[in-house]
Each structure stands twice: as C-alpha cells, then as structure tokens.
Amino acid sequence: MEPVDRPSEIVAPYDPGQVETKWRARWAERGTNVANIANAARPYYALMMFPYPSAEGLHVGNMFAFTGNDIFARFQRMQGLDVFEPLGYDAFGIHSENYALKVGVHPAEMIPRNIANFRRQLERGGLMVDWSRSLSTTDPEYYRWTQWVFLQLYKKGLVHKKAAAVNWCPTDKTVLANEQVINGECERCGSKVEQRFLEQWFFAISSYAERLLNNLDTLDWSETTKTAQRNWIGKSEGAEIWFDGIKVFTTRADTIYGATYVVLAPEHPLVDAHTTESQRAAVESYRERAARRDLVSRKTTKEKTGVDTGSTVTNPATGEKIPVWISDYVLMEYGTGAIMAVPAHDERDLEFAHGFELPVKRVVHEDDTLIESGEFTGMTVHAAKHAIVASLAARGKASPVTNFRLHDWCISRQRYWGPPIPIVYCDDCGVVPVPEKDLPVLLPMIDDFKPDDSGISPLARHDEWYRVPCPTCGRMARRETDVSDTFLDSAWYFLRYPSVGDDTVPFDAAITKKWLPVDSYIGGNEHAVLHLLYSRFVTMVLCDMGLIGFEEPFTKFRAHGLIIREGAKMSKSKGNVVNPDEYIDTWGADAFRTYLMFLGPFEEGGDFRDKGISGVKRFLDRLWASVRDRVAGGPADREVERKLHATIKKVGEDIPRLSYNTAVAAMMEYMNVLRKSDRVPSRAEVEPLVQLVAPFAPHLAEELWEQLGHDASIFDSRWPSFDPSLLAQDEIELVVQVNGKMRGKISVPVDVTQDAALSLAMRDPAIAKFVASPPRKVVFVRGRLLSVVV
RNA sequence: GCUCGGAUGGCGAAAUGGGUAGACGCGAGGGACUUAAAAUCCCUUUCCCCGUAAAAGGGAGUGCCGGUUCGAGUCCGGCUCCGAGCACCA
Numbered sequence: 011m012e013p014v015d016r017p018s019e020i021v022a023p024y025d026p027g028q029v030e031t032k033w034r035a036r037w038a039e040r041g042t043n044v045a046n047i048a049n050a051a052r053p054y055y056a057l058m059m060f061p062y063p064s065a066e067g068l069h070v071g072n073m074f075a076f077t078g079n080d081i082f083a084r085f086q087r088m089q090g091l092d093v094f095e096p097l098g099y100d101a102f103g104i105h106s107e108n109y110a111l112k113v114g115v116h117p118a119e120m121i122p123r124n125i126a127n128f129r130r131q132l133e134r135g136g137l138m139v140d141w142s143r144s145l146s147t148t149d150p151e152y153y154r155w156t157q158w159v160f161l162q163l164y165k166k167g168l169v170h171k172k173a174a175a176v177n178w179c180p181t182d183k184t185v186l187a188n189e190q191v192i193n194g195e196c197e198r199c200g201s202k203v204e205q206r207f208l209e210q211w212f213f214a215i216s217s218y219a220e221r222l223l224n225n226l227d228t229l230d231w232s233e234t235t236k237t238a239q240r241n242w243i244g245k246s247e248g249a250e251i252w253f254d255g256i257k258v259f260t261t262r263a264d265t266i267y268g269a270t271y272v273v274l275a276p277e278h279p280l281v282d283a284h285t286t287e288s289q290r291a292a293v294e295s296y297r298e299r300a301a302r303r304d305l306v307s308r309k310t311t312k313e314k315t316g317v318d319t320g321s322t323v324t325n326p327a328t329g330e331k332i333p334v335w336i337s338d339y340v341l342m343e344y345g346t347g348a349i350m351a352v353p354a355h356d357e358r359d360l361e362f363a364h365g366f367e368l369p370v371k372r373v374v375h376e377d378d379t380l381i382e383s384g385e386f387t388g389m390t391v392h393a394a395k396h397a398i399v400a401s402l403a404a405r406g407k408a409s410p411v412t413n414f415r416l417h418d419w420c421i422s423r424q425r426y427w428g429p430p431i432p433i434v435y436c437d438d439c440g441v442v443p444v445p446e447k448d449l450p451v452l453l454p455m456i457d458d459f460k461p462d463d464s465g466i467s468p469l470a471r472h473d474e475w476y477r478v479p480c481p482t483c484g485r486m487a488r489r490e491t492d493v494s495d496t497f498l499d500s501a502w503y504f505l506r507y508p509s510v511g512d513d514t515v516p517f518d519a520a521i522t523k524k525w526l527p528v529d530s531y532i533g534g535n536e537h538a539v540l541h542l543l544y545s546r547f548v549t550m551v552l553c554d555m556g557l558i559g560f561e562e563p564f565t566k567f568r569a570h571g572l573i574i575r576e577g578a579k580m581s582k583s584k585g586n587v588v589n590p591d592e593y594i595d596t597w598g599a600d601a602f603r604t605y606l607m608f609l610g611p612f613e614e615g616g617d618f619r620d621k622g623i624s625g626v627k628r629f630l631d632r633l634w635a636s637v638r639d640r641v642a643g644g645p646a647d648r649e650v651e652r653k654l655h656a657t658i659k660k661v662g663e664d665i666p667r668l669s670y671n672t673a674v675a676a677m678m679e680y681m682n683v684l685r686k687s688d689r690v691p692s693r694a695e696v697e698p699l700v701q702l703v704a705p706f707a708p709h710l711a712e713e714l715w716e717q718l719g720h721d722a723s724i725f726d727s728r729w730p731s732f733d734p735s736l737l738a739q740d741e742i743e744l745v746v747q748v749n750g751k752m753r754g755k756i757s758v759p760v761d762v763t764q765d766a767a768l769s770l771a772m773r774d775p776a777i778a779k780f781v782a783s784p785p786r787k788v789v790f791v792r793g794r795l796l797s798v799v800v
Numbered sequence: 801g802c803u804c805g806g807a808u809g810g811c812g813a814a815a816u817g818g819g820u821a822g823a824c825g826c827g828a829g830g831g832a833c834u835u836a837a838a839a840u841c842c843c844u845u846u847c848c849c850c851g852u853a854a855a856a857g858g859g860a861g862u863g864c865c866g867g868u869u870c871g872a873g874u875c876c877g878g879c880u881c882c883g884a885g886c887a888c889c890a
Contacts, residue, residue, distance in 0.1 A: 103823035234804055241803060244889065260890060273890095314888085337888095345890045350889085357801085358888055415889050521847095538885080572884095608825070609812060614805090617812055625825045631840095672814070684822090685841095746819050750871040752820055776857095789870055795819050800871045 015148055024634040026710070027596025033709040034133060035360045042723050043095070043138045045510050047521060050092030055525050056083035057504055058610065059533030059541070063099045063146075065109060070580065070588040070606070070618065071534075075570045077603045078612045078668065079532040080137045084705035087138070087667045088729040094525060095138050098145035098506040102153075103496035107427035109356075111448075111460055117427050118455060135340045136599045136708050138725070145512040152506065154450030158433055160421075160494060161501050162444050163551055168214040171441070176204040176463065179323040205301065208465055211422040211431060211492065215547045219243050219414040222546055223560075227432030227689035232568040232613070238538040244415030249399045250346060251408040254323040256280060256334065259413060262352065263402075264394035266327040267383040268373035269350035270363070273316065275342035276300040280578035286320030293317050293336060300338045309520060312361040325350075326407040327384065327398065337362060345413055389426050399450075419544065421495040426459035426468045428493030436480035445481050465631050467491040477708035496702040501544040504528050504563060505552075517558075527560045535569035542567070557654075568668055571615025585763035588618055600707035601627040607670035607706060629678050630710055634705060636684065636691045637714045644694040644732050646687070651736060653694060654684045658732040670706070677702055693718070698730035712788060745795035746771045747793075748780040764790035771796055 027455035037043055058079040061072050080095065089091040089148050096352060101121045104711040110117040125146060132139065147151050215222075223243045226236045253272050260266075274281055279305055285293045296317040316337030325332050339358055348397050353363035354372040363370055375381050380392045386394045402408035423430060429483045430451045432444035444451055454475045459468045469475060470491040502516075510515045527549075533541075545563050547576035553561040553796040572579060575586040593602045605623040610616020645651035657680040666675035684691050697718055704711035704724050715724035743755045754777040756770050768788060772778050781800055789797040 108817060160883065164847065186817045194813085238885070246889070248890080257890080262890075339890095341889065349890045356805095356890070358890075361888095413889075611813085619812065622812065622826055628840095629825090671812090672824080675814075678824055705803065742821085745818080750869090752871095755820070787870060789819090791819060793872090797819080797870050 012378045024631055024710075026600060027595075029713045030134075030136065030599050030709040033712045034136070037109065037167055037714070037723075040723070042725065043140050044142050045094035045140045046092055046144070047094065048093075052091045053084050053525050054083075054091040054093045055504075055528045055530070056086060056093055056095050057528045058095075058097065058530045059282055059531075059537065060098045060100050060500070060503065061128065062103070062105060063101050063121065063697050064105075064130045065113075065120065065124055067124075067127050068135075068590055070590055073590050073602070074573050074606045075532060075534065076132070076135065076137055078570055078605055078670065079530075080135075080139075080603075081607065081670060081705040082530060082532070082665065082668065084708065084725060085729070087725050088701070088704070088727065090728065093138070094140060094143075094508065095139075096143050096145075096510075097137065097139045098503065098507070099128065099315050100496065100500050100503075101146050101148040101439070102124065102428045102493075102499055104423070104425060104427070107425060107459070107717075110427070112435070116455075116457065116459075118148075121146070133403055134594055134605065135590070137455055139629040140709070142604070143507055145495075145503065147503065147504055150450045150452055151513050153453075153499070156429045156442070156494065156499050156502070157432040157449050157451060158516055159498065159548060159552075161443050161446060161449075162555060162557070163213055163548075166551055166555055168217070168551060170212050170214065170418075171209055173207045174210045174212075174213060175205050177210050177445065178204045180204055187366075206465060208424070210420050211433075211490075211494075212418040212420055213547070215419045215544070216414055216416050218547055219245070219416045220455070221550060222414075222416075223772065225546070225562055227566070229562060231564075232567065233570055235535060235538045235542065235567060235569055235724055237534075239543055242416060242539045243541065246414060246415075247412050250411045251350065252326060252406075253332075255348060256284070256348050257346045258348045258350045259411065260350055260396070262355065263398045264380060264383075264386075264389075264391050265352040265355045265373055266325065266350065266398055267380075267386075268352040268354045269327075269332065270353060270369045270371055271332050271351045272323055273340045273346040273349050273351050273362070274319075274334065274336045275340045276336050276338050277278070277342045278336070278340075278347045279317065279788065280348075281336055284319045284321045284323075289318060289320035293319055296336065303602055305785075314358070314365050316362060316366065318366075324426070326402055333368070335362075335366070343417060344415060345774055348733070381688070419495075419497075419547075420493040421498055423495055423634065424465060424467045425461065425493055428496065429453065429499070431490040431492050431494050432470065433490040434478060434487045435490065436483060437718075438485060438486065439480055439482040439487075442480055442482050442487070448481065453493070459564060467493065469493070489646050497540055497544050498548075500541055501548040502552075503556070504531075504545070505549075516567065522558055522634055525564060526558070528564045529566065531564040531567045532570060533567070534572075568613060571613055573608065573609075573615050573618050575618040576628075582663075593623070597623055597627055598630075598709075600710045601630055604630065604674060604703075604706045608674040610671060612668045612670050626674070628751055629674075629681060630703075630707055632685065633699065634710070636681070636696050637700065637717060639690050640693050640696050641690050643692040646689065646692060646695075650683060650687055650695060652708070652739070653680050654698060655736045658698060658702065658730050658735065662729065662732075665705065673702075674706065700724070701727060703728050720736060742793060744771075744793075746774075746777050747795060747797040748777065749799055750781075750797065753777045753780050760793060762789065764796070768798070771798070 056079060060075055083093045083095040106117045106121060110120055147153060149285045179201060181734060195299065223240060223245055226239060229236065246261050248259060250257050250259050250262065256272055258272060294301050314337060316335050319332050319334045319336060322331040323334055339362065340347065351359040353359040353368065353370040354376055360370065373381060373383050374391060379392065380386050380389050380394050386398055389397060399408050399410055430453055432449060432451045434442045434444060435443050454472060456468065456472055458471065461468060476489040476491055478487060478489055479485065505517045505522065505526065508521045509515065512518055549563040550561045552558045574580065575588060580587045590602065601623055605626040608626055609618060609622055645654065657676050660676040661673045664676065677699065684695060700711050700714045700718065701724060711724050739760055741757055741759050744751060744758045746754045746756060754774055756774060760769055767790065772781065783799060785798045785800055787799040
C-alpha cells in the first residue's frame, strides 16, 4: 500500500538536537546498527583505524575520518549489502603511560574513563557502529589473544631474542622510541641520549620482505601508500664481493676498479683482526666513541669520521692492495657491515676520501661506459655489473645478493602498559613459551610503574609476579618482564571484531571466512608503513600456518587527509583545536558531519573554517522545509526531473570514489534548481533527495523518511536509481570556437551534423564576424563543440 | 639529499580518454521583508580596457619559462615554491 502523504499533521521546525536524540535512541532500541554476523547474505566489512582514547577526547580529525568511513558504509548498506562497521580502542602504549605518569593517575583507571568519553562522543556523531562488537586492546579478553599471536609466530620460528642498540635517557632512566629523540636529545628533559645494548625480542618480518613487496601489486590501495611501503622495504639488488677475508655488499660492482679502500662498521667483528699494533689504540678509542653516539645523531650527522686500521686487503678485480678503514658512516645493520669505497662515484665515499686524503679513481665515463677497468673497459654500466660479478663469481670471489632495508621488528618494550610477553625462563628448560591454555598472562596492577635506571621493565621489580613455576618442569622460574609493542595489538584487531563475544577463540573460523579480508579500510597515512606493514605480515604468517585463508588483510585501503585550521595542523599549543562537542551542540551532528565532508576532498583533507558550516546547515534547513511543504505527485517540470536523475547518478558515482565534497555540492545544486522553479516541490522530487542525503545526515534523513510515511529505517531502503533516458537531452548548447577562442554558443539538436552545425554557427553574427575568410579547417566534437580555423 | 604529493578568485574548492575555467559553499557588497535586529529571500562578486541609465563589446588569466595541438588547468621538457615521509641503506 502506498503510504499516505501526511502521517503527522504538523511538523515542528527543524531542531537537530531533538531529532538526533530521538534517532539515536531509536537505532539503539531497534538494533539498526547491529550487523547480522552469523547469517549475512552479502557481508561487507567497512573498517576504520581504531583510535587511541586520549584524555583530551575525540579530535576533529577522528570525526572526519570516521564520518568518511561511515558514509561509505551507509551507502553500501543502501546498495543492499550487510555492512559491518566496528570500532574499538587502541589503548595500550607509551602514550597512555606517559600521560598517566604526568597526571599521576594509573592508566588502568584513566583508560576506562577515556573510553567512556570517546564512546559518548562517537555516539553523538551518529556513526553506524555496531557497538555490540567493540573491543579495547587493554582488555584481558583481547590481549590474551595478542599473546596467542606472539606464540603462533614463536611456534613458526619467527621470533628471536637478540641484543640490539636502543636509545637510553640517563635522566628519565628509560628507553626511548626513536620518535622521542629530538636531535640526539630526550624530548622530555633535553639530556643527551645514550646508546645501550639490551636483549630484545624480534619478529622476523624481514624474511617476508620479498612477499610483502610483491603482493603490493595486487592491492587496491592508494599509490602513495604503496610507494611508502616499497621504499620502506627497500629492495636493492647487488653482490657480495670478497676483498680477501672481508665481504662487502655493493650495488655498483661495475665500479670495482675504482675501489680504493675498504671501510668496516666500527662494531664489525673483523675489526680486531685487521687492526695493526700501531693503530690499535686509535681504533679502540674510535670504537668507544662511536658506541657512545646515540643512534639518531649518528644517522643524521654528515661529517665523516674514521680511523685507519693499518692493514690492507686485495681488490679482487685489480689485485691491488688497498687500505682498510673503520667509520661509522658504514652501518653494521645493513648489508655485510662493510663496503668497498669508490670515492669517484659515491658522494659519501668522496667526502671521506677528501677528509683523509685517500685516492680517487674515475672508472665510469660520462656516457655510462667503463674506463680503466681492464677487460671490462668500454662496457656499459649495466652490462658491466653482471659481467664483473660473473667473472668474480667464477673465481669464488663474489655472489649476487639481494638486500632489503627492512629490519626485523623489535617488539619488546621495557615498559609497563602493554601485554606481558608470554615467555618463561627456566634454569633447566631454558626459554619456555607460556602454554596457550594458560593465557592470558595478566598485567598486574602495580603502582610503581615508572621506568627506572635498570633498563628493564618495571614489572621486574615484582618478584611476586614474575616468579612462577616452569610450565614444563614445574621448578621455580621467572617470567619475561618486557611487554609487547602497541603495534602488535593493532596488527590483528581486524580479525577479532567479527568474533567479539566468543572468548574461546581469537577468531572463529567460519565467521572469519565469511567476513574477511576487510573489504574497505580507511585510516591515516601516518600508518602507511608501520601498522599497515605489520598487519600484512601477521596476516601472512597466520595464513601460512593455515589459520586463515587469505594472506592480505585489507583488499582496499584509502588514506584520508588532514584537517587544518587557520593554516596549521590543529594542536593545543596553537590554540586552534576544534572541540566536536561544541559544534554538535550548536549546529547538530548532521550539519557537522556534512560540513566536514564538504570542506575539501576526503583524501586530501582541508581547512576548517568556522563559518563554513553555515552553508551546509542552510542546505539541511531547506531540505527540511521542502519535505514539510511538499505536495503529492511527481515532478512538475522536465528540467527538475532531469536534474534529479543527474544528481542521483552523480552522488552514486561520487560516494564510492570518496568524492564527498562534490556529492554534497551536487545535492545543493539540485536543491537550488528545485527552489528556482518557484513552486512547492512534490513528493517525488524530494523523497529521493532524502535518501541521497542519508549517509551524510543520517538522523535528519531518518526523521524526514518517517515523515514521508515510512516505518522502516531509511538505511534499509534501496538507493534510488536513475533513468538514463531522462538524462538525454534533445537540444544542447554547442560551443563554437574560432581559431581556438570561444566565440559563442548555438542551440542545436543533439544529433546535429557538422555541416548543419557550421551553417547554424555562421548565421550567428557574433560568431560570423570572426570568420572573415572561408574556414581552412573545421573540428567537430559531437555534443561538445565546433572549432573553426581560418 | 631521496621519494611522494601539491600550487586554480578575497577564502575552501570544482572541472583531467585535452573541448564553455572558477560548479558548490564561505566571506564581501547591494536590495526585499521588519518599528528594529536576528532569521529568511533576491541580485552582484577573477582581473583589466572601452563604454553605459543598465547593458552590449574587447583583452588577459589556473606558480614560472618553453613545446605539442584547431584547442592545454589537464599532455611533454626545464625550473620555482610549499607540504609530508624517509634519511650516511653502499
């Protein structure tokens, strides 16, 4: 039965606060946003990166990103898909811990408060989030499975413990992440950061480098994100070459005839063996100085230092004896920790050679052919690379090697606020992983969680916690006291969401098969490398273990842009932060959402201008009024009808491209056309517009949909379709150019021929006056323009 | 230094299989309604020249310099500036 046109006689003026409160309650009551996880016919997983629940509350940048995802999700639902839009909290980590230390509140107390506040703000934003499947990484029912992930990788042989250099602040007595070291100084106290060697747990992500790189070609991700990952993985093909007992890595084997010395990293194990007695003291003192330099300043200082070891090795190509130096411009972590230096063709080597008066020998001519290179002279660089490696390889002096700059992932943190690493050390059994049945290893509630001078986790002060029986032999043993990196929490959370509620498994096999991989993922490009790479790695490993059936977690990924205000990124110190609550109070969540989407392209972000929201609010007010005042019936006017169908087409094309700003503009245009016709709009003219607006302004759309007589949610209605035949026009405006300049427009039938168009154009005096002589050439683009050349 | 983005009115921005540059919105100016204000509604709004009661005309214009083309914001070559990321990776 056709619904009656006016179920409610008088519609009150549009009051966003009232409408939004009503519909949030209605959605909760009806379970509108709860996905049918078990029985969905056409599952669609629309994910956004979960936030860190800060004490400051939700940031506009969060709202911008979440709204962008929400619009896409709601649109997909109106296409008839069963959409799952979950949201949780990334609440472990150094950020929470430092903040807790600063304000003197325990993180275990602070985080639930922050989450409650986030939840309140997120709900006000009108997101279609299925709150029945939320999660927090700090919940033991979540992190027991984070520990489980660790154990799976351990089982697969991808977890190792080794000593590694870390940044150490002697004042704060803590390990610092690289991001916390500014110009070699601690960001908090300003003291000079030192380098320390500590035992750390590593995930062998580098053994997946080739696959992580190759799979990128199969992903529907923005190119900038893929490029960032390619650069980070940093594949480089070259060769390892023996200079007597020293193996170097190079990508420029073609320049070997110009290699005039060899350089070892200061911590290279062969340094001792290659140091002569007379140089020993100098070498030792250099090594000590180098060890004390922190990682950051070592990697940013350009000026080259170094010491001659006094010994020489043979250049395997020339047979010449060349000196061996040590310098910290050669990094132990990359390649073999040793290089052949070719100062003529490498900037860094040249700088070093100049500093220490080492010889410089050119071996490549400007046209990329080799000179002074023995039998290889005259070859191109490209050909020589292969020929030289092949020739050296034949003598057992070289082999082709591919190197990656991707390092193994250090996952241990000497901190408190994270999941304890599930390992036990037993004097008899050695390193024993905690059995899965004993998970979670609970993070104990301790008050003295401030890091100290020891360089080990605060948990190590609590023997009542770390002293446990060995899971294997039952004798007293001790727990690992480090916790794992926050990035491990977020490297698998997308697997958990659909299975939240089932505490017997990390993710249910059938549900996972139905819902994953994630269909659409939206987040910030600041995670282009770390989070997105770690998630891909963990997914690949779980796939290899047969635990899931796909190796890439995110089929499609789009990065959203940044919101700036007054020309700068929002920050408390600049005082340009926008509080979403205030805007929603004043304008309503629908206007706020729509404005955020309108202020610029979603993937680029934009400038938040305080008054900009008024235009969007006006549009929503007009929509409200046009539905309120509508008359029954269909379009009264061919122009309006055409515009309506063009708008349905445009908005339907723009939303999947995340071109939200132009979708909003198109709806505004339609509204303007509707208003111009100077009559009361009809039901059929406004009803589809309410549906188009729904993803942007969901509360308002629901309210208007109800006023139009519908009982069910507008989000269970089908997206309106357009009739292509209505878009076709009989008469079009043809642009006429003369010598490339626009000289006029003529109204012609859509199927006009070139000749007919030309003669029509010549009849227009404003155009004809520019055509003094017969045309030399005429270009005719059907339906677009006529270009006359004289 | 390397990589990736970007540069269009007073402002946020539209438009790329080359085809009317500035849609949509903000701001600004003017007007209607009102005792008044707010709200609402209407008009104008890239720059320059000529000119008018109002108009009609003409020229220039998408960071800069060149090129291809009947035609370039869009394609090609060479720059400048801004932003982000990586940064001694051999």
